[in-house]
Amino acid sequence: MRVLLHSGGPLGPAGRAALPVFLGERRRVAFVTAASLHDEAAYFARVSAMLQPPPPEGAGLELLHLRWNDRPLDVLARAEALFMGGGNTYALLKRLRESGLLPAIRERVQAGVPYLGASAGSNVAGPTILTTNDWNVVALDRFDALGLVAFNINPHYKEMDPAMAPYSETRDDRIREYHVVNANPVAGLEEGAWLTVEDGVVMAHGTARIKIFQPGQEPTWHQAGERLPL
Amino acid sequence: MRVLLHSGGPLGPAGRAALPVFLGERRRVAFVTAASLHDEAAYFARVSAMLQPPPPEGAGLELLHLRWNDRPLDVLARAEALFMGGGNTYALLKRLRESGLLPAIRERVQAGVPYLGASAGSNVAGPTILTTNDWNVVALDRFDALGLVAFNINPHYKEMDPAMAPYSETRDDRIREYHVVNANPVAGLEEGAWLTVEDGVVMAHGTARIKIFQPGQEPTWHQAGERLPL
Numbered sequence: 001m002r003v004l005l006h007s008g009g010p011l012g013p014a015g016r017a018a019l020p021v022f023l024g025e026r027r028r029v030a031f032v033t034a035a036s037l038h039d040e041a042a043y044f045a046r047v048s049a050m051l052q053p054p055p056p057e058g059a060g061l062e063l064l065h066l067r068w069n070d071r072p073l074d075v076l077a078r079a080e081a082l083f084m085g086g087g088n089t090y091a092l093l094k095r096l097r098e099s100g101l102l103p104a105i106r107e108r109v110q111a112g113v114p115y116l117g118a119s120a121g122s123n124v125a126g127p128t129i130l131t132t133n134d135w136n137v138v139a140l141d142r143f144d145a146l147g148l149v150a151f152n153i154n155p156h157y158k159e160m161d162p163a164m165a166p167y168s169e170t171r172d173d174r175i176r177e178y179h180v181v182n183a184n185p186v187a188g189l190e191e192g193a194w195l196t197v198e199d200g201v202v203m204a205h206g207t208a209r210i211k212i213f214q215p216g217q218e219p220t221w222h223q224a225g226e227r228l229p230l
Numbered sequence: 231m232r233v234l235l236h237s238g239g240p241l242g243p244a245g246r247a248a249l250p251v252f253l254g255e256r257r258r259v260a261f262v263t264a265a266s267l268h269d270e271a272a273y274f275a276r277v278s279a280m281l282q283p284p285p286p287e288g289a290g291l292e293l294l295h296l297r298w299n300d301r302p303l304d305v306l307a308r309a310e311a312l313f314m315g316g317g318n319t320y321a322l323l324k325r326l327r328e329s330g331l332l333p334a335i336r337e338r339v340q341a342g343v344p345y346l347g348a349s350a351g352s353n354v355a356g357p358t359i360l361t362t363n364d365w366n367v368v369a370l371d372r373f374d375a376l377g378l379v380a381f382n383i384n385p386h387y388k389e390m391d392p393a394m395a396p397y398s399e400t401r402d403d404r405i406r407e408y409h410v411v412n413a414n415p416v417a418g419l420e421e422g423a424w425l426t427v428e429d430g431v432v433m434a435h436g437t438a439r440i441k442i443f444q445p446g447q448e449p450t451w452h453q454a455g456e457r458l459p460l
Contacts, residue, residue, distance in 0.1 A: 008397055008398075009397035010397065037407045037410045037411070038410075088407050091407075119397075128369070130365060130366055130367055130369060131365065132365075133398065133399075134399070134404070134407075135360060135361060135362075135404045135407065135408060136360055136366060136373070137360055137404070137407045137408040137410070137411050137412065138411050139358070139360060139373050139411075141371035141372070142371070143366070143369050156397065156398040167238060167239035167240065167349075167386065167421065168238075168363065168386040169363075169364070174364070174365045174367070177267045177318050177321075177364075177365065177367045178365060178367040180267045180268075180367070181267070181367050181368050181369075182367065191397065
């Protein structure tokens, strides 16, 4: 199984260059826009413009638009790899479940099709999505997700936010609350960081840091090139 | 029905002074700590130290600790008013439902017992809690709340956060997503603002602003002394 989970935000030159390396010979990638509660076609057009040009401007990918509500399983069958885009994590998981994509994607990825996720697309790779920053505006009532990895993701992670409302919870406060009730690790991905999982080995990459939270332990910081304790 | 919904954060001198005015002759207030996933006794002690001293230091209230898991209905029956404290909104709503407090509180408040809420305690006064900033760390699967008011609350509201991760959603983005799927208004309460509902009239109070979001309309800002279009 090959999984790449990105913090979200623009991939940047390092992120774009990493995609063809991660994908090997594969270039035909189904891009899933189901996390968007706005214009999915416009979202796909933006991502295509970024990833289809050959390197170094783009990543040289051939993108297929995988729409959750338009024969998604046919598009999935034609893809050599899958890229799950960002948006609202609750809307994404709801649509993946309603369309039958959830088990189909899990099966394809477990059979060796590479999985790339960004932001909400990284959240749904975990056992649950309960460490997303998003609001559950669709009133979703089931939170178990793809379970490709055993840890949860918090994308767009920021340790401290000097301008936040002073009595709001920090991310660390929220992850501590998560660990009052849940036991699996949480990986906080700063903007520009990503991790890969290959043959069970989890590695840090990118231009920013990754913070690992285990229940009852002090969190630990990690940088590109390090193997993560996950 | 008399309802006061505070942004959360410390009440400050203006907020403390407002409580006895809002409560009239009533002084025996049940304080609910069920939103805390940490030490509820310590939370109650902190709030008591703040609100029990006579004005101007405190608010001159006699606080009863209403514990969701220790004969809560008995304590509710003895109270002249109810104050729902902050913490994790999902944990709070779960405990209110499991303890039988949800219908009991609704009935008491509809019968005239004043309701005060702060942060998570303001969220649960709305039809649903889906505009909380909190994470659903308890995997709650029902989101309908007290429904004392017809609008939703976003506490600790901040319009723009210059230090936030640059590709994270703003509060306004999230409320716009909420309105893709839901139609009721949302009141964003800046730290230090509160609103009151008396005889159906919703008024702005405090030292900060309130922003009202209606689906398909530009949001509007309001200040203390204004009647809110809710």
